[in-house]
Amino acid sequence: MKHLLSAGDLSRDEALTVLDTAERLDEALTGREVKKLPTLRGRTVVNLFFEDSTRTRTSFELAAKRLSADVVNFSAKGSSVSKGESLKDTALTLEAMGSDAVVIRHPASGAPHRLAGWVRGSVLNAGDGTHEHPTQALLDAYTMRQRLGRLDGLRVAIVGDVLHSRVARSNVLLLATLGAEVTLVAPPTLLPVGVEAWPAAVSYDLDASLPKADVVMMLRVQRERMGEAYFPSAREYSRRYGLDRTRMALLPDDAIVMHPGPMNRGMEIAAEVADDPRRSTIVEQVANGVSVRMAALYLLLGGSPA
Amino acid sequence: MSRALLDAPAVSRVVDRIAHQLLEKTGGATDTVILGIPTRGVPLARRLAARIRAFEGIDVPVGVLDVTLHRDDLRLRGVRPLETTVEPLGGVDGRLVVLVDDVLYSGRTVRAALDALRDLGRPRAVQLAVLVDRGHRELPIRADYVGKNIPTSHEETVRVLLSETDGRDAVLLEQPAAAPGTAGKEVAR
Amino acid sequence: MTAFLLKGVAPYGDAPVDLLIRNGVVATGSTRGATVVDAAGLVALPGLVDLHTHLREPGREDAETVETGSRAAALGGYTVVHAMANTEPVADTAGVVEQVWRLGREAGLVDVRPVGAVTAGLAGQQLAELGAMADSAARVRVFSDDGKPVHDPQLMRRALEYVKAFDGVVAQHAEEPRLTAGAQMNEGVVAARLGLAGWPAAAEEAMIARDVLLTAHVGSRLHVCHVSTAGSVELLRWAKSKGTRVTAEVTPHHLLLTDELAATYDPVYKVNPPLRTAEDVAALRAALADGTIDAVATDHAPHALEDKETEWAAARPGMLGLETALSVAVLAMRETGLLDWRGLAERMSAAPARIGGLTPPSLAEGAPASLTLVDPAARWTPDPAASASRSRNTPYAGRELPARAVATFLRGEPTVLDGKAVR
Numbered sequence: 001m002k003h004l005l006s007a008g009d010l011s012r013d014e015a016l017t018v019l020d021t022a023e024r025l026d027e028a029l030t031g032r033e034v035k036k037l038p039t040l041r042g043r044t045v046v047n048l049f050f051e052d053s054t055r056t057r058t059s060f061e062l063a064a065k066r067l068s069a070d071v072v073n074f075s076a077k078g079s080s081v082s083k084g085e086s087l088k089d090t091a092l093t094l095e096a097m098g099s100d101a102v103v104i105r106h107p108a109s110g111a112p113h114r115l116a117g118w119v120r121g122s123v124l125n126a127g128d129g130t131h132e133h134p135t136q137a138l139l140d141a142y143t144m145r146q147r148l149g150r151l152d153g154l155r156v157a158i159v160g161d162v163l164h165s166r167v168a169r170s171n172v173l174l175l176a177t178l179g180a181e182v183t184l185v186a187p188p189t190l191l192p193v194g195v196e197a198w199p200a201a202v203s204y205d206l207d208a209s210l211p212k213a214d215v216v217m218m219l220r221v222q223r224e225r226m227g228e229a230y231f232p233s234a235r236e237y238s239r240r241y242g243l244d245r246t247r248m249a250l251l252p253d254d255a256i257v258m259h260p261g262p263m264n265r266g267m268e269i270a271a272e273v274a275d276d277p278r279r280s281t282i283v284e285q286v287a288n289g290v291s292v293r294m295a296a297l298y299l300l301l302g303g304s305p306a
Numbered sequence: 307m308s309r310a311l312l313d314a315p316a317v318s319r320v321v322d323r324i325a326h327q328l329l330e331k332t333g334g335a336t337d338t339v340i341l342g343i344p345t346r347g348v349p350l351a352r353r354l355a356a357r358i359r360a361f362e363g364i365d366v367p368v369g370v371l372d373v374t375l376h377r378d379d380l381r382l383r384g385v386r387p388l389e390t391t392v393e394p395l396g397g398v399d400g401r402l403v404v405l406v407d408d409v410l411y412s413g414r415t416v417r418a419a420l421d422a423l424r425d426l427g428r429p430r431a432v433q434l435a436v437l438v439d440r441g442h443r444e445l446p447i448r449a450d451y452v453g454k455n456i457p458t459s460h461e462e463t464v465r466v467l468l469s470e471t472d473g474r475d476a477v478l479l480e481q482p483a484a485a486p487g488t489a490g491k492e493v494a495r
Numbered sequence: 496m497t498a499f500l501l502k503g504v505a506p507y508g509d510a511p512v513d514l515l516i517r518n519g520v521v522a523t524g525s526t527r528g529a530t531v532v533d534a535a536g537l538v539a540l541p542g543l544v545d546l547h548t549h550l551r552e553p554g555r556e557d558a559e560t561v562e563t564g565s566r567a568a569a570l571g572g573y574t575v576v577h578a579m580a581n582t583e584p585v586a587d588t589a590g591v592v593e594q595v596w597r598l599g600r601e602a603g604l605v606d607v608r609p610v611g612a613v614t615a616g617l618a619g620q621q622l623a624e625l626g627a628m629a630d631s632a633a634r635v636r637v638f639s640d641d642g643k644p645v646h647d648p649q650l651m652r653r654a655l656e657y658v659k660a661f662d663g664v665v666a667q668h669a670e671e672p673r674l675t676a677g678a679q680m681n682e683g684v685v686a687a688r689l690g691l692a693g694w695p696a697a698a699e700e701a702m703i704a705r706d707v708l709l710t711a712h713v714g715s716r717l718h719v720c721h722v723s724t725a726g727s728v729e730l731l732r733w734a735k736s737k738g739t740r741v742t743a744e745v746t747p748h749h750l751l752l753t754d755e756l757a758a759t760y761d762p763v764y765k766v767n768p769p770l771r772t773a774e775d776v777a778a779l780r781a782a783l784a785d786g787t788i789d790a791v792a793t794d795h796a797p798h799a800l801e802d803k804e805t806e807w808a809a810a811r812p813g814m815l816g817l818e819t820a821l822s823v824a825v826l827a828m829r830e831t832g833l834l835d836w837r838g839l840a841e842r843m844s845a846a847p848a849r850i851g852g853l854t855p856p857s858l859a860e861g862a863p864a865s866l867t868l869v870d871p872a873a874r875w876t877p878d879p880a881a882s883a884s885r886s887r888n889t890p891y892a893g894r895e896l897p898a899r900a901v902a903t904f905l906r907g908e909p910t911v912l913d914g915k916a917v918r
Contacts, residue, residue: 088805110690110806114806130692131691194685303383
């Protein structure tokens with residue numbers, strides 16, 4: 001595996017290898033006082049973040065450092081990037097510095113694909129526009145497997161702004177590869193034309209979907225979408241598609257509630273649901289993110305250069 | 307082209323001898339644990355424990371020590387899959403750890419094992435048991451228990467087969483194929 | 496002026512003849528003193544006429560100039576190009592159109608016919624001085640806000656009415672802008688997968704529907720630029736069946752390429768209107784063959800490297816087209832048996848000339864000798880580094896294409912000989 005650009009690029013075996021490796025790495029570090037492994041010593045990982053995201057960037061930084069890699073952070077604000085330097089010029093600068101891997105988050109779909117054509121090292125997509133966020137899908141699958149013990153035949157409902165969600169796209173692809181059954185739940189305006197071709201069922205009715213879901217994944221819905229008439233008001237949206245305590249009671253006993261973050265408490269998810277100690281996996285998703293990203297970095301950089 | 311240096315009965319005798327030597331050198335394997343290094347060090351470790359139990363009725367805890375993440379030669383090959391480290395019952399703190407591997411060559415695997423061992427705890431002492439020592443050490447590492455010393459050249463490959471992993475027991479010495487630099491256990495030493 | 500004898504050339508692919516050019520026209524009579532051009536195996540076509548080119552000058556000379564664009568055109572077999580008005584400053588006055596016209600004459604490689612903007616500054620608010628442009632030395636007859644649609648229905652109606660006075664035509668870039676805000680590629684299965692905002696076919700069709708109805712109502716003439724969808728084809732067929740005076744053009748790339756190419760995220764495939772589906776490509780080919788679509792027009796859109804070597808969303812839309820148009824048309828229409836050489840000549844020379852208010856180029860005796868010699872057996876691979884255009888954004892890099900213009904004459908003067916521009 002040279003790059004990780006799309007969850008759809010992973011075969012079933014490759015995806016399971018990432019999850020299993022994450023488990024091994026988790027075991028290797030649990031309970032240790034010094035959370036460090038020498039595995040990627042001498043490698044340079046560059047975090048190239050054109051979008052503000054402290055959470056994801058820190059997760060990748062931690063993952064790289066725990067494997068003893070050197071980390072360099074390029075963030076959009078206050079750098080040459082914000083002064084209009086093109087993606088290509090940034091890529092050439094990284095090449096000159098000799099980076100083994102670039103972790104890139106960018107507001108334009110396809111930016112990691114372009115970058116991969118300009119650098120020799122590995123490229124890891126940390127979220128490109130509305131296209132994909134493969135490590136998010138991997139950590140989500142890891143969390144599901146950890147909580148529920150399986151992925152095959154698992155019924156997953158993904159709820160919210162599917163149209164603009166890279167998390168949704170990556171999850172649909174990865175979960176299909178791993179044998180889960182996905183249902184997308186959203187108002188028609190927030191589902192893309194062409195969703196019929198996706199390996200997922202579609203429903204406009206959240207209440208009908210919840211009793212049949214082992215996992216409910218709530219997507220962030222931006223209030224700004226109201227201005228473009230995707231839905232008439234925040235109130236109507238949360239009334240029809242928000243997960244509150246009443247709706248949570250419709251879920252099967254062992255079902256879990258997930259959210260990639262950051263959350264719009266009160267919009268797509270009620271505070272008491274997000275904080276529910278039994279069902280909500282939101283906090284462990286963050287921890288699992290580091291393990292999964294360590295696994296991704298190990299699989300991309302832990303062998304001979306491609 | 308390969309030549310059998312040890313057949314199944316010979317392997318069995320060698321394991322028995324190491325078990326006896328271990329009991330002798332440790333004065334009865336008190337406060338001792340055996341850690342196998344994957345892949346073939348693991349069944350060897352289990353066999354040693356079984357022979358010790360058969361000879362003197364002593365139960366020595368067995369564990370597995372995956373060393374992949376501590377290797378210094380990862381860049382020489384494609385990505386290695388990670389194995390699972392299994393702590394032996396009672397841990398390793400303050401005990402004698404006997405590391406077990408099938409072939410001792412450059413010594414780098416054992417160095418990685420010593421590194422990985424630090425994550426498990428602090429043994430009072432560490433010893434090394436190998437089925438085959440083929441020479442060509444690159445680090446100051448030596449085995450306490452050696453099944454067989456086999457002088458080799460760099461081009462040759464020593465292949466250990468065990469019934470648990472390969473269906474039969476044998477130690478083979480292989481000459482290089484037509485092209486040099488054949489892949490095998492010995493490439494990443 | 497040198498006379499030329501094109502020996503053994505096949506006009507429209509018919510039986511070979513010796514074609515004499517003397518004093519700027521196709522002639523008969525003595526061949527004495529004529530320079531002989533060995534044209535055995537070559538096909539002679541009337542000079543190609545492009546209804547839709549972007550020469551970028553004035554304003555974006557880093558991407559193209561009138562001279563470099565003219566050279567690319569001549570190499571592609573063109574003798575006339577209509578230069579779109581979205582320059583900087585916009586060609587919305589007699590002054591700017593005359594400047595472009597003059598630059599064309601100075602370069603002397605093709606007849607550059609400037610297109611005048613419909614609205615001042617392309618702002619879509621107020622009509623530009625269409626009459627002044629029509630009366631200018633540039634004799635503008637085609638008016639377009641291309642790049643943008645004339646959005647306001649009232650203004651479109653007025654424009655359609657106003658140009659009747661000088662037999663002008665409004666060439667509409669059909670796009671309902673409220674449906675395409677932020678759009679990056681054709682709306683459909685591929686866009687959904689790639690996470691790129693969609694440009695629905697309905698946005699083009701809705702505008703065409705409105706415009707053909709308006710055109711019929713006011714009794715004017717409408718030309719639709721770069722038709723790209725099967726639905727648009729159906730609307731045009733219906734409008735023509737009702738006697739509406741509407742003509743339409745299709746680009747070579749819309750006859751060949753589909754939106755699947757966007758999966759590479761390489762913005763060389765980003766264009767407006769976007770590449771569509773295989774079904775659309777098939778419908779466009781059929782429409783060009785049966786005359787529902789009248790002409791092939793390149794929409795040659797040069798862009799500087801920094802406008803294409805970026806992430807998709809930041810790239811400007813547009814593809815080069817002048818040098819490859821004939822080859823792509825041969826690939827899409829002749830090699831599929833849909834058109835012969837006469838059919839191609841009609842759609843790439845005669846029909847566009849008529850739409851632009853020009854006398855169609857011809858190979859008949861006495862006609863101005865504006866023609867091109869094509870090697871039908873040629874197979875060539877476009878190399879961006881070797882493009883005559885100042886820009887490199889061709890979508891056919893590394894792709895083998897059939898047929899190639901090897902010589903072009905503009906009113907008896909050679910502009911291209913032996914595959915090379917004469918200047």
